[in-house]
Amino acid sequence: MKIFITKRIPQKGIDLLKSAGHDITIHDSPNPLSERELIKACQQADYVLNGGMQKFDAFFFQNCSNLKALSLMSVGYDNVDISAATAQGIPVSNTPGILSGATADVAFLLMLSVSRKAFFNHKRILQGEWKGFDPTAHLGVELNNKTLGIYGLGRIGFELARKAKAAYNMDIIYYNRGRNRDAEQILGAQYVNFDELLTRSDVISLHAALTPETKNRFDKNSFARMKNAAILVNTARGGLVNELDLTEALQTGQLWGAGLDVTDPEPMDPKNPLLTMENVCVLPHIGSATVETRDNMALMAANNILAAIKGEKMPQIINNEVYP
Numbered sequence: 001m002k003i004f005i006t007k008r009i010p011q012k013g014i015d016l017l018k019s020a021g022h023d024i025t026i027h028d029s030p031n032p033l034s035e036r037e038l039i040k041a042c043q044q045a046d047y048v049l050n051g052g053m054q055k056f057d058a059f060f061f062q063n064c065s066n067l068k069a070l071s072l073m074s075v076g077y078d079n080v081d082i083s084a085a086t087a088q089g090i091p092v093s094n095t096p097g098i099l100s101g102a103t104a105d106v107a108f109l110l111m112l113s114v115s116r117k118a119f120f121n122h123k124r125i126l127q128g129e130w131k132g133f134d135p136t137a138h139l140g141v142e143l144n145n146k147t148l149g150i151y152g153l154g155r156i157g158f159e160l161a162r163k164a165k166a167a168y169n170m171d172i173i174y175y176n177r178g179r180n181r182d183a184e185q186i187l188g189a190q191y192v193n194f195d196e197l198l199t200r201s202d203v204i205s206l207h208a209a210l211t212p213e214t215k216n217r218f219d220k221n222s223f224a225r226m227k228n229a230a231i232l233v234n235t236a237r238g239g240l241v242n243e244l245d246l247t248e249a250l251q252t253g254q255l256w257g258a259g260l261d262v263t264d265p266e267p268m269d270p271k272n273p274l275l276t277m278e279n280v281c282v283l284p285h286i287g288s289a290t291v292e293t294r295d296n297m298a299l300m301a302a303n304n305i306l307a308a309i310k311g312e313k314m315p316q317i318i319n320n321e322v323y324p
């Protein structure tokens with residue numbers, strides 16, 4: 001079978017597909033494909049493995065209706081028009097679960113880095129501004145016994161809450177579509193409404209998918225309800241946050257700090273004012289970027305394709321309704 005991979009992925013995933021005797025083409029470039037290039041490449045393929053952040057919209061699926069399956073090497077699938085894929089009978093899979101620990105690590109890293117102004121202080125050394133010990137300069141805040149609010153308490157949110165509870169005895173509150181009984185029983189997490197999440201949290205960490213309902217959910221109205229001393233952490237999708245409103249809230253002191261692993265758009269403009277702020281730490285979407293996790297993601301994405309080739313249901317299917 002002809003398999004097109006939209007970006008180089010860890011070798012383990014490629015080897016697995018090759019060892020099953022398939023014909024692999026890889027778009028081996030740091031630059032994403034244009035819409036036209038993507039369609040052209042996918043029209044010649046039976047199966048596609050998406051290793052990047054390519055968009056697969058209705059126009060794509062209408063023009064690639066020959067495709068037998070699309071396997072995403074990501075947990076998020078906001079870049080795919082799932083109903084358009086289903087309309088063309090194309091199963092789509094993702095890689096849930098295996099990146100939860102690594103992504104929660106980055107949320108924890110950002111929470112702690114913002115609280116201690118770590119990136120800003122590192123830049124001070126590079127700029128020759130470390131003149132000596134200063135008892136009052138650039139002080140951070142501590143996380144012990146503070147309240148962590150989780151927006152979207154699924155697997156990644158649970159992992160972060162577990163770490164925060166163990167490290168700092170943080171109280172966990174959460175807002176979610178449904179109750180997370182495990183988090184309530186194991187971590188003593190408390191389910192709250194959205195306004196309570198905003199007003200009670202010292203740190204709010206975002207772990208929801210990007211959907212029409214969650215887009216720009218964190219805007220000036222939300223920031224106005226948050227504590228002035230609060231920190232916002234986003235490792236989910238940049239689109240959950242209105243970035244201009246966030247910038248203003250940080251500039252006016254309405255919010256204390258922000259840690260972002262995702263931005264809108266990506267990549268972030270290097271001249272973005274957020275990058276110069278004392279209480280802001282930004283990373284370039286590295287939540288799942290460990291050797292172990294990326295290997296597992298590549299293998300899971302490859303196994304989804306191999307199942308589809310065998311005529312089986314893809315194990316991590318998103319649009320189950322595509323199957324009769």
Ligand code: DGY
Pocket residue numbers: 073074075076077099236287288
């Ligand atoms: C994911 O898996 O969704 C990561 O954010 C990478 O896209």
